[in-house]
Amino acid sequence: MPERTLMSPEDMQRALVRIAHEIVERNKGAKDIVLVGMQTRGVPLAKRLATTIQGLEEITVPVGSLDISLYRDDISSLHLKPVIHRTDIPTDVTNKQVILVDDVFYTGRSIRAAMDALMDLGRPQSIQLAVLVDRGHRELPIRADYAGKNIPTSRNEEIKVYVKEVDGEDKVTILSPNKGATDEND
Amino acid sequence: MPPNLLISGGHILDPSQGIDRVADLLITKGKITWLGDKGTAPSQSDLTTIDATGLVVCPGFVDLHCHLREPGFEDKETIATGTKAAAKGGFTTVCCMPNTNPPLDTQTSTDYVKKTAEIEGTVQVLPIGCITKGRQGKELTEMSELAKVGVIGFSDDGDTVASSRIMSLAMDYSHALGLPIIDHCEDKELSDGGFMNDGWVSARLGLKGIPKAAEEIVVARDLALAQLTGVRLHVAHVSTEGSVELIRRAKEKGIAVTAEVTPHHLTLTEERIMDSQPKKHNQLAYDTNAKVNPPLRTKEDIAALIKGLKDGTIDAIATDHAPHTSVDKMCEFGLAAFGISGLETALACLMGLVHSRQLDLKTLISKLTFEPARVISTRYGELGTLKPGCRADVTLFDPNKEWVVDSHDFASKGKNTPFDGCHFKGRVIVTLVAGKIVYRADS
Amino acid sequence: MKTIEPSSSITTPETFPPPSIAVWQHSHVLDLDDFTQEEIELVFETADAMAEVLTREVKRVPTLRGKTVVTLFYEPSTRTRASFELAAKNLSADTVSLDASKSSIVKGESLIDSLRTIQALGADIIVMRHSQSGAPYLAIQYVNCSLINAGDGWHAHPSQALLDLYTIRRHLGTLANLKVTIIGDIMHSRVARSNIWGMTTMGAKIVLCAPPTLLPRGLDNFIANCQLPDVSIETEIEPALEDADAVMPLRLQIERQQSGLLPSLREYIQLYQLTMERLSLAKPHVLVMHPGPINEGIEISPEVAHGTQSVIEEQVTNGVAIRMALLYLIAGGKNK
Numbered sequence: 020m021p022e023r024t025l026m027s028p029e030d031m032q033r034a035l036v037r038i039a040h041e042i043v044e045r046n047k048g049a050k051d052i053v054l055v056g057m058q059t060r061g062v063p064l065a066k067r068l069a070t071t072i073q074g075l076e077e078i079t080v081p082v083g084s085l086d087i088s089l090y091r092d093d094i095s096s097l098h099l100k101p102v103i104h105r106t107d108i109p110t111d112v113t114n115k116q117v118i119l120v121d122d123v124f125y126t127g128r129s130i131r132a133a134m135d136a137l138m139d140l141g142r143p144q145s146i147q148l149a150v151l152v153d154r155g156h157r158e159l160p161i162r163a164d165y166a167g168k169n170i171p172t173s174r175n176e177e178i179k180v181y182v183k184e185v186d187g188e189d190k191v192t193i194l195s196p197n198k199g200a201t202d203e204n205d
Numbered sequence: 206m207p208p209n210l211l212i213s214g215g216h217i218l219d220p221s222q223g224i225d226r227v228a229d230l231l232i233t234k235g236k237i238t239w240l241g242d243k244g245t246a247p248s249q250s251d252l253t254t255i256d257a258t259g260l261v262v263c264p265g266f267v268d269l270h271c272h273l274r275e276p277g278f279e280d281k282e283t284i285a286t287g288t289k290a291a292a293k294g295g296f297t298t299v300c301c302m303p304n305t306n307p308p309l310d311t312q313t314s315t316d317y318v319k320k321t322a323e324i325e326g327t328v329q330v331l332p333i334g335c336i337t338k339g340r341q342g343k344e345l346t347e348m349s350e351l352a353k354v355g356v357i358g359f360s361d362d363g364d365t366v367a368s369s370r371i372m373s374l375a376m377d378y379s380h381a382l383g384l385p386i387i388d389h390c391e392d393k394e395l396s397d398g399g400f401m402n403d404g405w406v407s408a409r410l411g412l413k414g415i416p417k418a419a420e421e422i423v424v425a426r427d428l429a430l431a432q433l434t435g436v437r438l439h440v441a442h443v444s445t446e447g448s449v450e451l452i453r454r455a456k457e458k459g460i461a462v463t464a465e466v467t468p469h470h471l472t473l474t475e476e477r478i479m480d481s482q483p484k485k486h487n488q489l490a491y492d493t494n495a496k497v498n499p500p501l502r503t504k505e506d507i508a509a510l511i512k513g514l515k516d517g518t519i520d521a522i523a524t525d526h527a528p529h530t531s532v533d534k535m536c537e538f539g540l541a542a543f544g545i546s547g548l549e550t551a552l553a554c555l556m557g558l559v560h561s562r563q564l565d566l567k568t569l570i571s572k573l574t575f576e577p578a579r580v581i582s583t584r585y586g587e588l589g590t591l592k593p594g595c596r597a598d599v600t601l602f603d604p605n606k607e608w609v610v611d612s613h614d615f616a617s618k619g620k621n622t623p624f625d626g627c628h629f630k631g632r633v634i635v636t637l638v639a640g641k642i643v644y645r646a647d648s
Numbered sequence: 649m650k651t652i653e654p655s656s657s658i659t660t661p662e663t664f665p666p667p668s669i670a671v672w673q674h675s676h677v678l679d680l681d682d683f684t685q686e687e688i689e690l691v692f693e694t695a696d697a698m699a700e701v702l703t704r705e706v707k708r709v710p711t712l713r714g715k716t717v718v719t720l721f722y723e724p725s726t727r728t729r730a731s732f733e734l735a736a737k738n739l740s741a742d743t744v745s746l747d748a749s750k751s752s753i754v755k756g757e758s759l760i761d762s763l764r765t766i767q768a769l770g771a772d773i774i775v776m777r778h779s780q781s782g783a784p785y786l787a788i789q790y791v792n793c794s795l796i797n798a799g800d801g802w803h804a805h806p807s808q809a810l811l812d813l814y815t816i817r818r819h820l821g822t823l824a825n826l827k828v829t830i831i832g833d834i835m836h837s838r839v840a841r842s843n844i845w846g847m848t849t850m851g852a853k854i855v856l857c858a859p860p861t862l863l864p865r866g867l868d869n870f871i872a873n874c875q876l877p878d879v880s881i882e883t884e885i886e887p888a889l890e891d892a893d894a895v896m897p898l899r900l901q902i903e904r905q906q907s908g909l910l911p912s913l914r915e916y917i918q919l920y921q922l923t924m925e926r927l928s929l930a931k932p933h934v935l936v937m938h939p940g941p942i943n944e945g946i947e948i949s950p951e952v953a954h955g956t957q958s959v960i961e962e963q964v965t966n967g968v969a970i971r972m973a974l975l976y977l978i979a980g981g982k983n984k
Contacts, residue, residue: 411803
């Protein structure tokens with residue numbers, strides 16, 4: 020099963036810097052922005068975006084983490100449960116521009132769950148979505164506002180994002196099995 | 206008249222006569238006629254031969270203690286179904302306890318059981334009369350009248366006569382009639398509300414326990430009263446080391462006491478309640494099929510009971526067959542009825558002790574045949590023996606036949622057994638009562 | 649509502665572990681005797697997430713939407729039943745509560761028949777409390793849905809023990825090597841029994857302190873046969889309390905004196921009541937716990953019950969989080 024690298028550490032860093040610029044441009048600055056990273060790898064990505072934005076605007080953007088396990092639409096049919104990680108958003112999201120940050124954007128179901136979670140936590144003025152990789156195959160009418168790289172894939176391929184803070188290195192790879200493999204759950 | 210029968214080539218084991226060898230047995234007109242070397246039987250007209258090669262041939266088993274439930278509890282068992290179960294278990298004589306409804310405390314009810322058994326019973330049924338009216342422990346029954354009907358002894362089984370005074374009067378009365386008092390020894394104040402042996406398993410399961418002392422206190426009391434009155438005391442379902450020791454010392458002192466033990470008390474411990482068997486899963490079983498009174502005890506008690514069998518302290522093995530409906534048993538442990546339906550598994554379960562060399566076959570058969578028969582008055586002839594001239598009550602069993610217990614196959618209405626699914630080695634093949642085949646296993 | 653302040657000794661990990669699948673093997677929660685340390689830790693971590701939900705203004709997540717949780721209580725209970733019902737509702741499950749003494753579904757019917765009816769009604773999870781030890785073990789043989797034991801007779805009360813462990817962990821970090829003293833009617837206590845399993849699995853040492861008539865006779869052998877070296881027995885309160893990290897007096901039922909197990913309440917109070925003076929024998933950080941309801945003035949003095957060391961109210965809040973965690977972990981696991 021060959022694993023090919025699609026993005027090097029430098030590619031990832033450049034993409035994140037570009038996204039940070041785009042966020043600042045679209046929101047006309049960094050005031051009232053809250054970055055919320057989706058557990059697990061979205062969280063360090065959100066922190067990096069905050070650092071870059073800090074350098075651009077000299078504003079400390081609050082960063083939170085969001086675990087959507089409790090909002091999944093398939094939880095009760097899973098025999099094995101995902102472990103629930105921290106949901107910790109250090110500021111009220113009401114009237115803020117919340118920017119969800121995730122590593123891979125696929126069917127859209129995670130983002131749907133994340134939006135439900137955010138609505139339970141307050142009333143954001145807007146919710147935007149920043150993803151490192153968009154691999155297509157949306158099952159819901161959700162789009163990313165900011166994407167690092169668009170990588171068309173087929174369903175039996177797997178995109179793996181490695182993040183230094185979690186995996187010890189930065190890279191994005193694709194696994195293309197020759198024989199039928201399981202579809203990656205969102 | 207049943208046909209003349211030749212039981213040929215079996216291993217004849219009759220402890221009453223000290224016979225233990227391969228031989229032929231001849232039965233004519235429902236009685237044992239002759240026993241001798243293979244092929245040397247005196248010729249007979251109209252002879253049917255049963256090939257007993259590989260089987261043990263012994264006197265039909267005598268059960269001193271079983272519950273046939275009729276009259277009053279026919280949903281649990283009837284005399285018809287209970288005696289069919291007895292036949293399947295190799296028992297040719299059973300003594301039924303009087304805790305029926307109405308209880309066997311009058312001539313009428315006792316006679317009913319006798320007559321019904323004569324018509325519908327598959328094996329011989331001998332009634333036991335109550336000690337006290339209604340088993341209330343207050344007034345003696347008309348023991349003399351009951352003796353006339355044919356009771357083999359008196360018991361309030363299920364209950365104990367709590368008052369020592371009433372018990373001593375009962376013993377005096379019964380002694381004069383030459384009949385034994387069979388006591389279910391349980392101090393109800395101590396055991397009250399308990400569901401199983403008071404020990405580590407009851408602590409673990411959060412169930413109220415019945416301490417061993419509850420049995421031993423009454424055993425000691427009864428032995429003292431037996432010494433006082435001279436009556437023959439028979440201690441029912443002994444379950445503890447302490448009871449065995451008390452009975453042993455009493456016998457040494459010459460007190461006229463006999464004792465019985467059940468197959469389940471010889472083979473199962475209190476842990477059986479916790480663990481299903483064969484062990485199905487790691488979860489606690491709270492198995493109501495192992496709920497019995499007296500309760501299953503510990504392996505120390507089992508060792509003492511087996512020793513008691515071997516050294517003669519315990520005279521008989523009796524099933525205490527106690528059938529119940531599924532409604533009575535398929536419920537919370539605390540609410541379930543006490544009792545094990547044991548007639549059909551008795552031999553197989555006991556053969557486990559023989560195969561594991563804890564008990565020899567001769568002792569086992571002795572405790573199932575002529576030793577229990579000795580407790581019964583001779584009014585019913587000599588039971589538990591193959592002596593020529595005696596009624597041909599014979600059991601043939603295969604000591605090595607392997608089989609799996611399935612309570613659905615029981616002839617008894619009571620499917621409540623802790624041995625369901627157990628692999629046993631040893632099975633009754635043919636049972637004869639008065640020379641007639643009352644049970645034959647399908648090959 | 650009082651917010652829970654975790655102690656600062658609980659570390660917030662800087663690194664983020666990769667998402668993992670839970671190692672959860674239970675279709676039912678009957679007792680803690682078959683829970684591994686990992687499984688108990690998993691309950692704690694899940695309860696942490698649930699506790700966070702309980703701090704929100706909208707204390708609701710859609711996790712068990714469309715699932716039906718039936719509480720079936722054969723014994724009266726306000727707090728445990730309310731706790732389970734709130735937990736279920738917070739997870740957006742539908743709840744049905746059956747009080748066996750009043751409900752015609754169950755009154756006069758055998759337990760097995762009642763359970764079959766409840767299952768036929770569409771219950772996904774049954775939360776059952778029963779006065780007979782072992783009732784849930786009977787129940788699971790006859791239902792396909794999941795069952796959580798909310799207390800059976802004297803035998804087990806796993807959710808209570810879990811919330812007790814969780815409460816201690818929130819204050820003292822780890823349970824390993826802590827001395828936890830339980831005082832009171834051990835013989836009849838399902839809370840004590842489940843805590844024996846839970847505490848020893850997590851490495852704590854447990855001291856059971858009671859008058860001799862309220863200790864099961866087979867307790868020594870139980871401890872020995874189940875290989876629980878960290879469990880010890882005391883009939884005197886002072887050595888039991890010495891250097892304890894947590895103390896849990898149990899409710900003394902008045903009926904115990906009436907049934908002859910105790911000479912008088914007065915003597916019990918004199919020998920076993922948890923007073924401020926006796927509490928000072930324990931460690932300075934000692935936690936005072938109680939499964940409730942409290943008999944103030946009997947097993948515990950009012951000063952201690954409402955004092956600074958008491959975490960009794962917090963136990964109740966933690967109870968909702970723990971029960972949410974159990975419902976979450978149980979839901980979806982089909983009975984084999």
